[in-house]
Amino acid sequence: MEPQPDVPLQHNESLSQTDHQEDEKTQLAKEVLLMQKEAWELFEQNEKKFNSVHSTADRYRETIIESIQQLRQHLLKEESVQLAKNEDKEQKVIKDLQNRESLASDLCSSIKTLLFHLENGGVIIVDTKILNLFKEKLEDLSRFEVSLHDHVSPIHTREWRGLRHVVKPRQRSLQFDPQSAHTNLVLSKNLRQVRFSPLAQPLKSPNSFDPGFYVLGVPGFNSGQHYWEVDVGHKSNWIIGVVKESVPRKGPQSLDPEKGYWVLNKQGDKVFTGCGLVCPKSLRSPLRIGVFVDILEGYLAFYDVDITGLIFEIRGCHFVGKLFPFFCPGVPAKEEDLGPLTLLNLLEPGPLENDGHKVALQVREAVN
Numbered sequence: 001m002e003p004q005p006d007v008p009l010q011h012n013e014s015l016s017q018t019d020h021q022e023d024e025k026t027q028l029a030k031e032v033l034l035m036q037k038e039a040w041e042l043f044e045q046n047e048k049k050f051n052s053v054h055s056t057a058d059r060y061r062e063t064i065i066e067s068i069q070q071l072r073q074h075l076l077k078e079e080s081v082q083l084a085k086n087e088d089k090e091q092k093v094i095k096d097l098q099n100r101e102s103l104a105s106d107l108c109s110s111i112k113t114l115l116f117h118l119e120n121g122g123v124i125i126v127d128t129k130i131l132n133l134f135k136e137k138l139e140d141l142s143r144f145e146v147s148l149h150d151h152v153s154p155i156h157t158r159e160w161r162g163l164r165h166v167v168k169p170r171q172r173s174l175q176f177d178p179q180s181a182h183t184n185l186v187l188s189k190n191l192r193q194v195r196f197s198p199l200a201q202p203l204k205s206p207n208s209f210d211p212g213f214y215v216l217g218v219p220g221f222n223s224g225q226h227y228w229e230v231d232v233g234h235k236s237n238w239i240i241g242v243v244k245e246s247v248p249r250k251g252p253q254s255l256d257p258e259k260g261y262w263v264l265n266k267q268g269d270k271v272f273t274g275c276g277l278v279c280p281k282s283l284r285s286p287l288r289i290g291v292f293v294d295i296l297e298g299y300l301a302f303y304d305v306d307i308t309g310l311i312f313e314i315r316g317c318h319f320v321g322k323l324f325p326f327f328c329p330g331v332p333a334k335e336e337d338l339g340p341l342t343l344l345n346l347l348e349p350g351p352l353e354n355d356g357h358k359v360a361l362q363v364r365e366a367v368n
Contacts, residue, residue, distance in 0.1 A: 100141055103137065103141065104141055107134065107137050107138070107141070110134070111134060173345045174217040174218065174219075174228050174325055174343050174345060175190075175191035175192065175217065175218055175343070176191045176192070176193075176194050176215050176216070176217060176218075176327070176343070177191075177215060177216040177217065177218045177324075178191065178204060178205070179204065179205040179207050179208065180205070180207055180208055180209060180214070180215050180216040180249070181194070181204075181208055181209070181214075181215040182208055182209045182210060182211075182212065182213045182214060182215065183200040183201045183202070183203055183204075183208060183210070184196060184197055184198070184199075184200050184201070184213055185197070185201075185213055185215055185329065186201065187215070188340070192342060192343045192345065193340040193341065193342045193343075194215055194327060194329050194340055194341050195329055195338065195339065195340035195341070196213060196329050196330065196331060196332055196337070196338075207249055208249065209249050209250075210249070210250055210251075211251075211252065212252070212253055212328065213328050213329065213330075213331065214239075214326065214327065214328050215327050215328075216243070216324040216325065216326060216327075217324060217325030217326070217327060217343070218324065218325075220245060220322045220323055220324040220325075221293075221295070221322070221323060222295065222321060222322045222323065223295050223296070224295060224296075225292070225293065225294045225295070226292070226293045226295075227290065227291065227292045227293075228290075228291055228325060228343065228344075228345075229288055229289065229290045229291075229305055229343075229344040230288065230289045230291070230327070230341055230342065230343060230344065231287065231288050231341070231342040231343075231344055232266070232286065232287065232288065232289055232341060233287060233336065233339045233340075233342075234285070234287070234336040234339070235266070235329070235330055235336055235337050235339060235341075236266070236268060236269065236330070236333055236334060236336065236337055237265075237266050237267060237268070237330035237331070237333065237337065238265075238266050238327075238328060238329055238330045238341060239255065239263050239264070239265045239266075239326070239327065239328035239330070240263065240264050240289055240291060240302070240325075240326070240327055240328075240341075241261065241262050241263030241264055241275075241291070241300075241302075241325075241326045242262050242263075242291070242293055242300065242323045242324065242325055242326055243260055243261050243262070243263075243323065243324055243326040244260035244261075244320075244321055244322070244323060245321055245322040245323070245324060246260060246321060247259065247260045247261065255276070256275065256276040257275050257276070257314075257317065257318070261275075261326065262275055262300050262314065262317055263275065263326060264289070264302045264311065264312055266285075266330075269285055270284065270285050272311060272312065274302065274311070274312030274313075274314065275300075275312075275314050277312075277314075284304070284307070286304035286305065286306065286307075286311065287305075287306055288304075288305035288306055288344065289302055289303070289304070289305065289311075290302070290303035290304075290305045291303075291325070293319075293323070295319050295323070297315075298315065298316050298317040298318065298319055299313070299314075299315050299317065300313065300314050300317055301313040301314075327341055329341045
C-alpha cells in the first residue's frame with residue numbers, strides 16, 4: 001500500500017469551512033421554507049376572516065333593511081289608524097257643533113221674540129222658570145269646548161323600540177335626592193337605586209320624609225314635557241309619581257292631587273291605584289314603568305314600558321310651582337320586595353340595536 005501524500009492543513013480547513021457554509025445554507029433554506037409556509041397559512045387565515053367579515057356584514061345589512069322595512073310598514077299602518085281616529089273625532093266635534101249651533105239659533109229666536117213683545121208693550125207674564133231655562137241653556141252652550149288635541153303614548157308600540165329616541169321624548173337623567181330620603185331608605189353610591197332597609201340610617205337632613213318611606217328625584221322642573229323610566233322588578237308594592245315642591249316632609253300624608261301628590265301605587269299583584277282612583281285590572285305586573293308629564297297640558301301618564309301599554313292617565317292636573325319625581329320602594333312583604341327601584345337614565349337598546357351588538361360580537365370572533 002502506497003503512502004498517501006500529506007494533505008496540507010490549510011486545505012483541510014478550507015473543506016471544513018465549505019461544509020459549514022453548506023450546512024448554514026441548508027438550515028437557512030429550511031427556515032425560509034418554514035416562514036413561507038407560515039406566511040401562506042396566515043394569508044389563508046386572513047382570507048377566511050375577510051370572507052367571514054363580509055358574510056357577517058352582509059347578514060347585518062339584510063337585518064337592518066328588513067327591520068327598517070318592517071318599521072316603515074308599521075308606521076304607515078299606525079299613520080292610517082291615527083288619521084282615521086282623528087277623522088272620527090273631527091266629525092263628532094263638527095256634529096256636536098252643528099247641534100249646538102241649532103240650539104243657539106233656537107234660543108236666539110226665543111229670546112228675540114220675548115224681547116220684541118216686551119219692547120212693544122205686550123202684556124206678557126214672564127215665568128221665572130222660563131228665564132232660568134234660558135240661563136241654563138246659555139251656560140250649557142258656553143261650557144262647550146272644541147278640543148281635537150289628544151296625547152299619544154310617548155313610547156308608542158313595541159315595534160318602534162329600535163327608534164325610541166325618535167318616537168318619544170328624550171329620557172331625563174335623574175338621581176335620587178339623599179336629602180329627602182327617609183332614614184330607612186338606602187341609596188346606591190351613584191344615587192340610581194333605592195331600597196328599604198329595616199335598620200334606620202343616621203339622619204342626614206331635616207328635609208327627609210318621615211314617617212313615609214319616600215324619596216324625591218332630582219332635578220325638578222316647572223315647565224315642558226318630561227319622561228323617565230324606573231325598573232321596579234318583581235316587587236309587590238311601590239309608589240311612583242310626581243309631587244309639588246311644597247308638600248310637607250313630616251307627618252302622615254294623604255297621597256292625592258289635592259295635597260300635591262300625583263302618583264301610581266302598586267298594592268299587590270296586578271293591582272294599582274292612580275291618584276287615589278282604582279285603575280283597570282292589569283293583565284300583568286310591569287317590570288319597568290315609564291312616567292310622562294306634560295306641564296302645560298296638565299297631563300300625567302304611566303306606562304308598562306316592556307309592552308308599551310298604558311296603565312293609568314289623568315288629565316286636567318293643576319301643576320303649579322316646581323315638581324319633583326317621587327318614589328317609594330315599598331315595605332318588603334316577600335323576598336322579591338328586598339330588591340331596589342332603579343332609575344333607567346340611559347335608553348335601553350331596542351331589538352335592532354341588540355341584533356347589531358350580536359353581529360359585532362360575531363365579527364370580533366371571526367377576526368380573532
